[in-house]
Amino acid sequence: MIKIVNLTKSFGGHKVLDGINLTMPTGQITVVIGKSGVGKSVLLKHIIGLLKPDSGQIIIDGQDMSLLKGRQLREFKRRFGVLFQGGALFDSLNVFENIAFPLREKTRLTETEIAKRVRERLVQMSLSSEVETKFPDELSGGMKKRVALARAMIQEPEIMFYDEPVTGLDPPMTNTVFHLITKTHQESGYTALMVSHDLPEVFSVAHHVAMLHKGRIIAAGTPEEIQNHPDPMVQGFIRGEVDFLEG
Amino acid sequence: MANLVRQLGQRSLNIVIEAGAMIIFLLEGLGLALVPPFRPRRLLQEIYQIGVKSTLIVMLTGAFTGMVMALQGYYTLKQYGSEGALGSAVALSLIREMGPVLTGIMVSARAGSAVTAEIGIMRITEQLDALDTMAVNPIQYVVMPKLLAGVIAVPLLTAIFDVVGILGGYLVGVILLGVSSGSYFSGMVRSVVPLDVYGGIVKSLVFGLTIILVACYKGYNTQHGAAGVSKATNQTVVLSAVLILVWDYVLTSFFM
Numbered sequence: 001m002i003k004i005v006n007l008t009k010s011f012g013g014h015k016v017l018d019g020i021n022l023t024m025p026t027g028q029i030t031v032v033i034g035k036s037g038v039g040k041s042v043l044l045k046h047i048i049g050l051l052k053p054d055s056g057q058i059i060i061d062g063q064d065m066s067l068l069k070g071r072q073l074r075e076f077k078r079r080f081g082v083l084f085q086g087g088a089l090f091d092s093l094n095v096f097e098n099i100a101f102p103l104r105e106k107t108r109l110t111e112t113e114i115a116k117r118v119r120e121r122l123v124q125m126s127l128s129s130e131v132e133t134k135f136p137d138e139l140s141g142g143m144k145k146r147v148a149l150a151r152a153m154i155q156e157p158e159i160m161f162y163d164e165p166v167t168g169l170d171p172p173m174t175n176t177v178f179h180l181i182t183k184t185h186q187e188s189g190y191t192a193l194m195v196s197h198d199l200p201e202v203f204s205v206a207h208h209v210a211m212l213h214k215g216r217i218i219a220a221g222t223p224e225e226i227q228n229h230p231d232p233m234v235q236g237f238i239r240g241e242v243d244f245l246e247g
Numbered sequence: 248m249a250n251l252v253r254q255l256g257q258r259s260l261n262i263v264i265e266a267g268a269m270i271i272f273l274l275e276g277l278g279l280a281l282v283p284p285f286r287p288r289r290l291l292q293e294i295y296q297i298g299v300k301s302t303l304i305v306m307l308t309g310a311f312t313g314m315v316m317a318l319q320g321y322y323t324l325k326q327y328g329s330e331g332a333l334g335s336a337v338a339l340s341l342i343r344e345m346g347p348v349l350t351g352i353m354v355s356a357r358a359g360s361a362v363t364a365e366i367g368i369m370r371i372t373e374q375l376d377a378l379d380t381m382a383v384n385p386i387q388y389v390v391m392p393k394l395l396a397g398v399i400a401v402p403l404l405t406a407i408f409d410v411v412g413i414l415g416g417y418l419v420g421v422i423l424l425g426v427s428s429g430s431y432f433s434g435m436v437r438s439v440v441p442l443d444v445y446g447g448i449v450k451s452l453v454f455g456l457t458i459i460l461v462a463c464y465k466g467y468n469t470q471h472g473a474a475g476v477s478k479a480t481n482q483t484v485v486l487s488a489v490l491i492l493v494w495d496y497v498l499t500s501f502f503m
Contacts, residue, residue, distance in 0.1 A: 088377035106383075
């Protein structure tokens with residue numbers, strides 16, 4: 001279970017996270033929604049240890065992340081898989097090398113075993129073997145996302161983080177990526193946190209939804225509960241009302 | 248007036264803070280060279296990128312530097328009837344000063360800027376963050392091999408510069424202007440002492456480390472997208488060149 005307690009963060013005097021309290025149950029997908037620039041990615045970067053909070057705690061399976069530093073923190077992250085917004089594939093490596101990278105760096109598997117696992121992931125992501133030798137700049141946006149998802153999943157992480165996984169993708173590819181997320185979750189049963197503003201598609205993959213607004217969680221519950229939430233701000237965001245976006 | 252003093256003070260403070268941050272960055276990078284996992288292939292890749300790919304431009308610069316020095320030196324020495332000292336003049340200038348400084352500036356322009364752009368793009372496209380989340384230390388994986396490659400490659404490139412420069416000087420001085428081949432080389436052998444060579448090596452080591460440190464630091468701390476990468480790259484070339492000249496003075500005064 002991931003538990004966030006009273007998390008605060010300011011940048012240059014501007015409070016981005018203002019006392020976040022949120023619990024993400026084990027084995028379920030929690031989606032944090034909210035308009036662009038509201039601090040969703042900042043929240044995610046705190047949980048994966050890329051940013052340090054001004055105050056508050058991030059507790060993962062009983063371990064307070066803020067107490068971990070350096071190598072200890074890095075080793076703790078071996079339990080994570082992260083799908084970054086732009087994929088964050090390494091430009092200098094081809095698709096095969098990108099997916100194999102975590103295995104080559106962090107395991108003692110033989111090259112034969114690594115190749116077997118990489119190809120299994122390629123099949124899982126519906127990618128042909130021809131893409132293996134392509135470099136990231138030769139791939140479409142959807143292919144990049146699928147390769148990045150394959151790399152994030154290659155070590156079978158206990159916890160997956162998705163930062164805007166379908167931003168910039170066309171509707172069929174959006175559905176494909178959400179389908180792959182649902183499929184991999186069903187197969188592996190990992191705990192997941194996704195930040196996204198892609199409504200209503202995220203409701204199809206989420207077990208829990210929380211809405212972030214002005215640095216605070218203003219609503220949390222099942223997708224149905226959020227869709228029927230009485231808060232006008234929540235309803236305004238779901239319906240894409242202009243007044244709310246300007247507010 | 249008070250405002251001017253305040254601004255000056257703030258700028259000075261910022262320089263000191265940045266210099267401190269750069270030294271910590273350097274110590275972390277070099278310290279990680281002693282910590283496993285060791286990645287010799289990454290080091291070889293960086294020696295190729297920083298060193299081998301700079302060889303041609305360094306040779307070209309070295310050749311023309313030696314040639315122009317021989318040309319200038321010949322007509323100056325001829326006024327005193329000392330054309331025979333041309334070899335020692337060319338060699339001493341190259342080994343003590345021109346070799347390390349010009350090699351450093353050329354490596355900074357070619358490889359330093361490329362290093363900053365590469366790391367800067369890795370920063371803004373979250374590739375460095377991706378390494379971190381895979382439990383791979385980005386400084387150990389990306390920065391450390393480049394620092395070591397700089398220390399290894401720049402002295403070797405300087406040696407190439409010196410040799411090609413001396414041959415360039417030979418071409419102009421001996422073949423075109425008619426200085427005797429024997430006096431060109433014998434003067435060189437008599438006047439160049441081991442301290443000159445050690446001084447050149449030390450300078451090139453320091454310049455190599457400085458160039459790649461500045462390049463990595465600026466790239467690693469890139470912000471604000473493509474414009475940030477462009478700014479960081481520009482800062483790398485300017486700062487490296489200035490630091491090379493400052494270090495050159497400091498080290499020369501030490502060796503004199």
